[in-house]
Amino acid sequence: MADKVLIITGDGGETLEVLYPYERMREAGYEPVVAALHTDRKIQLVVHDFSDDFDTYTEKLGHTWPADIAIKDVNVGDYAGLIIPGGRAPEYLRLDKDVLRVVREFNEAGKPIAATCHGPMILAQAGILEGRSCAGFGMISPDVTGAGATYEDGDSVVSDNLVTARAWNDNGPWMGAFLKLLG
Structure with a gap:
């Protein structure tokens, strides 16, 4: 049986940041498992994009x-x-x-953790960023630095067992670095 990789998401999760890693794990021979707060209905994913007439993403x-x-x-x-x-x-x-418990347990076990975009907000809340480098969507840099990490504007920032990225347009380098951590 293939090794399993857990993907934590929920309603409002970014489609490209859920489905690209899901398929990338399958391609690499891993079994992706999606975890959410509930299993009684499907998760509603969203698509974020940029428009010249918006100050933020749509x-x-x-x-x-x-x-x-x-x-x-x-x-x-x-x-x-x-x-x-x-x-x-x-x-x-x-x-x-339970989300925080799971993240802390992965970190304590030294297992690879990949987070992108707003995902590092969970890492910050779980208290596992102190002294590390971390990327993420630019708007969350105060969350990252407030948790004791150094914010880096990069597409695949590796810090110990963590690999972080800015957003869906970093999916290739981000997942490539994560696969290297998985071995």
Whole structure:
């Protein structure tokens, strides 16, 4: 059986930051497992893009996707690594005690963790960024530095067992670095 990689997301997760890693893990021979707060309905993903007449990004409905497991039921020992996509989902997922437990357990075990866009907000809330370097969507740099990390504007910032990136347009380098961490 292939090693499993956990992807934590939820409603408002960025479509390209969920589905690209999902398919990339399959391509590399891993079994991706999507975890959300619930499994009784599909997750509503979104698409973020940029428009010349907006000061920030725009948001449109993306694909819906089923969760394979509820976050509260995750046993970290079952997984080789963790992926935390961005979008708006991390804004509320970072408040869930089970999400924070899972992230801390992955980190304590030294397992690879990949986060992008707004995903590092969860890493900050979990208290695992102190003394590390971390990328993310530029607007979350205060969250990163407030958690004791150095914010880096990069497409695949590796710091110990973490690899972080700015957004979906960094998916290739970000997932390439994560796969190297997975071995």
